[in-house]
Amino acid sequence: MSKTNNEFFETQVLGHPSGLFVLFFTEMWERFSFYGMRALLVLFLVSALGIGGWDWPRENALALYGTYLALLYLTPIIGGTLADKYLGNRKAIIIGAIIMTLGHASMAIESNPFFLYLGLGLLVIGTGFFKPNMSSFISILYQDFPEKKDGAYTIFYMGVNAGAFLGIMLCGYLGETLGWGWGFGLAGIFMLLGLLQFTLAQGIFGEAGSKPNKVDKTIETDDHSKIEDKLNPFTLIDKLLIVIVATLGLTWIINDPLSKIGGVNFLEFGGTDYSSQTIIITLILFLYLLISRIVRYSEITRDKMIAVVIFAFFIIFFWASFEQAGGSMSIFAKDYTSRILSGNSALIFNIIDIIITVVPIAIITWVLFLLFKQTFKKYFLSNLILGFSFVLIWAIVIWKIYNNFNTYSYEISYNTYQVTEKNSEGIESTKTFAITAETKIPENATIVENNTVIRSSNDFVKSDEISIIDIDKKGVKFKYLTEDKASEINTSIKASIIRKKENEIEIPATWFLILNSLFIIAFAPLFSKWWESKYNPKPANKYAIGLFFLGIGFAFLAFGSSGIPQGAKTASVSIIWLILAFLFHTLGELCVSPVGLSYVSKLVPARMIAFMFGVWYLALAIGNKASGQMGAMIDDITAKYDISTFFLIFTFVPMIIGVIAFLLNPVLKKLMHGVK
Structure with a gap:
């Protein structure tokens, strides 16, 4: 065991190394900034000019939203590769954090379109460096302690949800109450504080992550033995197809909002828009590339990779529906939901809001205190910045509570x-x-x-x-x-x-988005017990259950909005329907999230693992882009039918795919050849 690893495990907080909590808080502030900005983006774009918005058509706003999310899942493939070959995890994290800080700072100047687009571009690039390397950094730090890795990731992902919760609540509140620039700016401030805290505490990691990773050309099987993979190099045609598919796919993703917003269409020739034909050709070429690669492997390896492709297919439909949260569901919260409460209802909501705001921050502050006791002297500046972050958080929370009772x-x-x-x-x-x-x-x-x-006030x-x-x-x-x-x-x-x-x-429209993080924190321990019990469902069944939960959530929205007349742009339905929708969407997410990337690493041979991770992230990108494309139909469907019909689409599509997942369970079990 290396000396650096011994040093990393010297100081303990809640049974884990103090260094893990440096990563916990770094990831928390990054997620704070990401989810805080995400909560505001669509609402800002569709809000009237008189209150600082851009008064965009919903279709345009959701097209940009979908493209932004899609690109966020593509750049980590590049960022992870650069870290593995040239940078190392730590440099990649710092580079990503710097670029994202600049992106949030640019978005704070929200009155100028150039700075908003620049900010989104910088956030996409920065996320590509930051996101894949935070998770892999933990794996490197715990490589000699595999038995502690699951617990470490559990704590780490609590930081993810804590950041999402606080970011949506506070950035959303400031953005809707004081002005959009305040919300976007607050996201940037905490991204900067997270960057400084991580940079100044790097010594706690020793040499881990400071150099490029050596790629292991073998894959670990369930019995932890190493097997060599047969050489299956990418041919010239493979590489050419990858370049063509990547170029056409990116062009289509970026062209979609550009053609709607800027009137510039790269895929229009001779007065005809070839956008549909372009994406169809791109998908056909990609499927040919994927199939041609898979069939070159032995039967067992080929079967396992086909299973991954089927799982990726399911994930497209899940995220296309789930990511309506920041798009059409935010619009529903803003324009169609009765968010005015009075009398006892107002008092009860204020009390509940105080409890769910103060209690999580108090718990995280206690964790911060435990970290201070272990590392304050050795990493004084890092802890000073972290302490200042929490002073700022508490100041905003106290002001928020005061403002709510004095408005x-x-x-x-x-x-x-x-x-x-x-x-x-x-x-x-x-x-x-x-x-x-x-x-x-x-x-x-x-x-x-x-x-x-x-x-x-x-x-x-x-x-x-x-x-x-x-x-x-x-x-x-x-x-x-x-x-x-x-x-x-x-x-x-x-x-x-x-x-x-x-x-x-x-109630601010952004408030409802915090429910996802709140429900994850509340229900994750129960789902963890479920997965560890004898009733743990098969992978395909987990997808099916998750898709059913997702459909049920949209069914509540469809039922709740059934009284809204055709073509209506505003209404006042009860908040209970949004709350129930977010509850069931979160239950669905908890079913789907454990299955994902872990099965890619278990099923795919070493030489194809980077390519198949790319396939997986591409599926996520397609799903997120589809969320914007499908959400953009809200006005057309509402005008021709009604908004209840719009949500019924998201009710039936996930449920149909869920039925398919359930029926395919025996096939997938056979394809996985005993991998659990």
Whole structure:
């Protein structure tokens, strides 16, 4: 055993090396920044110009969202390869963290499109360096202690979920309450703090991860014996096909939002859009490449690789539906869900929100204290930065709690004008318009006083004159504007305070996204017990169960939105449907997540492992891109049918694929040749 490994295991926190918790907090802040930004992206893009959004069509926003997620799963293939051959894990992590910090800083300048696109690009590149090397770094550190590896990964992934939970809650809250730039900026601040904390504590890892990894050309079987793989080199045709498929696939992924948003279509020739043909040809070439590689192996090896391909097929459909969370489900939370609570409901929600905010942070702060006791003197600066991070977190949380209890609802009145118009069939209809600073009232218009409700931390009294803005230009929801802001916006509306309404709150649309992390933390121990019991399902059955849970979650949304009329852009359905949807989606994720990459490493021969990991990440990329493509149909389907029909698609598709997974279980069991 190396001296460096002995040093790594010298100091203990909760039965594990202190160095593991350096990685825990580094990953936590990275996930904080990623999920915090992800929670805001689509909402920012579709929100009205008057509140700092870009007022994009939902289709455009979801196209960009899907492309961003897809690219996040492609760049780790490159970043992991560069780390293995040239950089080493630690340098790759630091490079990735620096690039991601710059990306978040760029996105904080959200009013300029160039900086938003630059920020997304930098985040994609930085994630490619950071993400694959954090997980593999733990494997390197624990290579002499395989019996401790499962526990180490469990703690590490608690950091992932803690970061996701805090990032969505705090970045989302600041973004929706103070402004989008505050949310994007906070994500960048914690990415920077995570980078500094990791960089200054590197000595705790000894020499581990500082040099490129030596690639082992063998694969470990279930009995831990080593078997040599027959040489099966990539031919010139293989390499040529990889380049063609990668080029065409990336072009299609990037071209999709570019053609919708920028009007630039790289796949249009002679006035005809060849996007569909391009992706079909790309998939055919890729399948040929995959099949031609697989058939060159022996029968048993070939069978195992076919099993991996089938699992990858299932994963496409799972993530295409699951990733609606940050897309169409965020839009549903914003526009179709009743997020206003009053009276006892408001008080109960505030108490629950405080508990689920404070308790997890208190537990993580306790872990931080244990780490301080072991490493504070030796790694003073790193711990100082980590301590400052938590002081900042607690300050934001205390401000959030204070702000929630000191923000009031006011009933206000404002003037509108009504005009009566005839359509082409001679049928009369009355339309109502808000009166803004730039409004020219028609001569035949009738002035009508309307009432609505706004929320503000200002303490107004009856008859106070204020300025408001119609958030979504639908005459449904309004926001208070300071006089400075109102003077800059021509669409501001003059209003008057009627009365203060007590005990009324508005749940931020981003709040619902924290439920996934919360449910994972709550249910993961139960699922872990399930997997260790004699009732542990077969791999294909786990996929089937996960897909069924996913479909059930969307069934709740379909049922809850069944009363929303065709073409409606807004509604006020109960929050219970979103809560139930996130619960069952999380249960589905807990079924699918244990099966993934571990089976790739067990089933695939060594010489093909990099290629098959690439196939797996490609499946994830396709699934995430498909989430944006399918989510972008929300307006068309809502207009032609209704939003309940939109969610029914995501109910039936996963369930049908789940049935297929269940039926294929005997076939997969045979293909896996006893691998468990």
